Amino acid sequence: MTSPHLSERAQQEAAESTSLLPLAQATHLRGCPLCQSRVATYRHLLTAVAHQAHPTFAFDLSASVLAQLPRAKPGFPWVLAGVATLVLGVVISFLALFGSLLTPIFYSLSTGLGAGLLTVAGLFVAGQCLELLAQHRRQMRQLAFS
Structure with a gap:
């Protein structure tokens, strides 16, 4: 194969959408099983992160921030x-x-x-x-x- 493998950034962009890639990189991705597996791994990570529960705090964040603001005179x-x-x-x-x-x-x-x-x-x-x-x-x- 004459073209180099996709960079990490290009693999991450391909995981989001292959339309973001330039034509040469998209062509390489279609023919390279290594790059395809790496892009599939990034897609899996993006899907897992998207389905994670939103973090919750054990305290009231807005009350904590408001308590630190100076009182307006x-x-x-x-x-x-x-x-x-x-x-x-x-x-x-x-x-x-x-x-x-x-x-x-x-x-x-x-x-x-x-x-x-x-x-x-x-x-x-x-x-x-x-x-x-x-x-x-x-x-x-x-x-x-x-």
């Missing part, structure tokens, strides 16, 4: 404070620069107060969402077992 939403400070600084700067030009416009708008309140409420909700996202990411990093 409700903290001040720093992201919200940062966003609010930034927005307040921009608004004050804008009003200091263009306040005298904008005063007649604000007096003519009857919905200016409502729009301002909606803007503040939207910023508050956005800040809360950012804080929740940051807290979620911190908790997920604690659960990463890599």
